[in-house]
Amino acid sequence: MSARKSQPIPTAEWVVAALGLSLTLALLGFLLRSALNGPRRPPDISVAVDSVVHQSSGWLAFVTAANAGDATAADVTLEGAIDGGSQRSSVVLDYLPPLSSRSAVLLFSSDPTGRLSVRATGFR
Amino acid sequence: MRGLARACAGALIFSLPLFMTMEMWVLGHAMSPFRLALLVALALPMLVGLSHLVGFEPTVELVQDGVDALVALAAAFLISIMVLLLLHVLGAGTSLREATGSVGLLAVAGAVGALLAQSQLHASPEQERREQQKRDRRIKASYPSQLLSMLVGALFLSINVAPTDEVVLLAARMSPWHSIGLVLVSLAIMHGFVYSLEFKGHHRRPEEMTLTSIALRFSVAGYALALLTSLLVLWLFGRTDDTSLAFVLSEVVVLGFPAAVGAAAARLIL
Numbered sequence: 001m002s003a004r005k006s007q008p009i010p011t012a013e014w015v016v017a018a019l020g021l022s023l024t025l026a027l028l029g030f031l032l033r034s035a036l037n038g039p040r041r042p043p044d045i046s047v048a049v050d051s052v053v054h055q056s057s058g059w060l061a062f063v064t065a066a067n068a069g070d071a072t073a074a075d076v077t078l079e080g081a082i083d084g085g086s087q088r089s090s091v092v093l094d095y096l097p098p099l100s101s102r103s104a105v106l107l108f109s110s111d112p113t114g115r116l117s118v119r120a121t122g123f124r
Numbered sequence: 125m126r127g128l129a130r131a132c133a134g135a136l137i138f139s140l141p142l143f144m145t146m147e148m149w150v151l152g153h154a155m156s157p158f159r160l161a162l163l164v165a166l167a168l169p170m171l172v173g174l175s176h177l178v179g180f181e182p183t184v185e186l187v188q189d190g191v192d193a194l195v196a197l198a199a200a201f202l203i204s205i206m207v208l209l210l211l212h213v214l215g216a217g218t219s220l221r222e223a224t225g226s227v228g229l230l231a232v233a234g235a236v237g238a239l240l241a242q243s244q245l246h247a248s249p250e251q252e253r254r255e256q257q258k259r260d261r262r263i264k265a266s267y268p269s270q271l272l273s274m275l276v277g278a279l280f281l282s283i284n285v286a287p288t289d290e291v292v293l294l295a296a297r298m299s300p301w302h303s304i305g306l307v308l309v310s311l312a313i314m315h316g317f318v319y320s321l322e323f324k325g326h327h328r329r330p331e332e333m334t335l336t337s338i339a340l341r342f343s344v345a346g347y348a349l350a351l352l353t354s355l356l357v358l359w360l361f362g363r364t365d366d367t368s369l370a371f372v373l374s375e376v377v378v379l380g381f382p383a384a385v386g387a388a389a390a391r392l393i394l
Contacts, residue, residue, distance in 0.1 A: 009337065013267050017340040020348030027351065027373060028307055034370055035300035072296035072371070095292050099368030 043073035045096065045120040049080075050103070052113050059108045063118050065093060066101040073123035080106040080118040087112075096123070127192075131199035134241020135234035136207070138280075139200070142233050143207050147287040149226045151361055159360045160228055167232045170279070171196060173272045174239045193239070200234030201227065236280050240393070267341070270391060274346045277390025278353040278383040285382045286357045295374035303377045310350075310377075310384040315343035317388030342391075350383035351376055 050062040065078055076093040089106040096102055106118070142148050171193035172186070204227045208214040214223050285291065298306070318338060354376045358364050364372045 009341070010267070013341050016267075016271070017345045020345035021340060023348040023351065024307070024311070024344055027377070028304060030370075030373060031300045031304045031307065031377070035304065074293075074296065094289070095296060097292075097296065097367050097371035100371060101366045103366075 040070040042069050043067050043071050043096065043098070043123060044069035045073060045076060045123070047078055047118040047120055049112075049116055049118055052111070052116075054111070057107075059111055061089075061106045061108060061112050061116055061118075062103060063091075063106060064101050064103045065096055065120060067096045067098055070098050072097045073120075076102075076123040077121045078104055078106070078118060079121045080108075080112070080116055082108060082110065082112050082115045084117070090121070128195060128199055130241065131196050131238040132203050134238040135196075135200040135203040136237075138237025138240055139203075139230065139234040141284055142230060142287075143204075143211070145287055147289060148230065149208070149213050151225075151229060151287050155225070155229070155360065155362055157225070159362070160225060163232055163360050164228060167235065168193065168197075170272075170276065171235055171239060173269075174236065174276050177269060177273060177276075178239055193235070196238035197231060197235040199238050200231040204230040204234055233280075233283050236276065236283075240276075240280065270342070271345070271349065273390045274349050274387035275353060277386035277388070277393075278350040279357070279386075280390070281386030282350075282354050282357045282379050282383040286354075286361055286363070286379055291358075291375055291378050292363065294378045295371060298374060298378070300374075303374055306377050306381055310381050311343060311347050314347050314350075314384045314388045315339055317385075317392065318342040318346065321391055346387050347380070347384050350387045351380045353387075354379035354383045 045065055045067050047063055047065045050064055053060045053062070061080060063078060063080065065076060067073055073096045074094065076096045077090055078093065079088060079090040081088050087108055087110060089108055091104045091106055093102050093104060106112075108116075172189045175189040175192040175196070205214070208223075208226060208230070213226065355364075355372070358372070358375055358379060363375060367375075
């Protein structure tokens, strides 16, 4: 119809199209690689104590749980015990995706520094 | 005045699902204030652009578009505060920090709704005529403004879905094969929308009409835009923190599905 429409497609449109195509193909390639990459390891969870902070209400132990497996763990329960069980405290993480980490806080009424052991006790 | 009333109605209608989503209020104060500020800062130019595409009235200049965008934002703030108070999400025990977070987040989403409503809630014959003009304009719309339409559509639907826990849950449940399937289906849906729009009563040169050309410039580019929008929204909501690339990509593909539908539909609606 108009003169504008009979012009050829601008280079800029092709540049955007090429960017879009490479992004989409890269995504598909990555997904395909993970799909073909052998058996999936179950969640492999390790928990570490990052720091302990003293507050008026007690002691806060900041912990980080990391998942080294290939599957997501849901409702991960982390439990911390002082001196092998004289005081226990636990917290639940909603999701712990593969090769990812999440932080949480355990509360204690006495100083857990150096006496605290933490581990994951279960997940879905 | 009627413009403001219509903007309020728009913010309400298009954002009601968000107002009543629990995660949305929580994210308002749980998300990083820096990212919330960034969202608002990014939203402003986007709202101005969107206002240019739909507008309260046929706009001719940037100032008018800016004013309309701010009116939409004001209406969305007003509606957010009123609805959150009414639903007792905000009350006597709410801190200012918590309230600004929730309201700010909802206002951005509501402002998009307020402007989107402009293209849908027209009533009088005069407005019908303007609507027709807009349709004509759309057919001639430039490529950047078509990309902007897709961006707005993608952002609108992904913001509605992203706060829910289901995005993470679905990403965890789906295997890479499911993700690949979802990518292909999203692309196909996107192309279906694009195809129906591009081929309806347009008289373009044959070389512009080839399937490959349209697929690459609109469907694939639009899907990539939807994916990038999903990534941005996930990052804003802290869904990518301390998370592996593979899992983030699964989340992006899950959220990219509504984003792609939103992007494609926006070109039909706007």
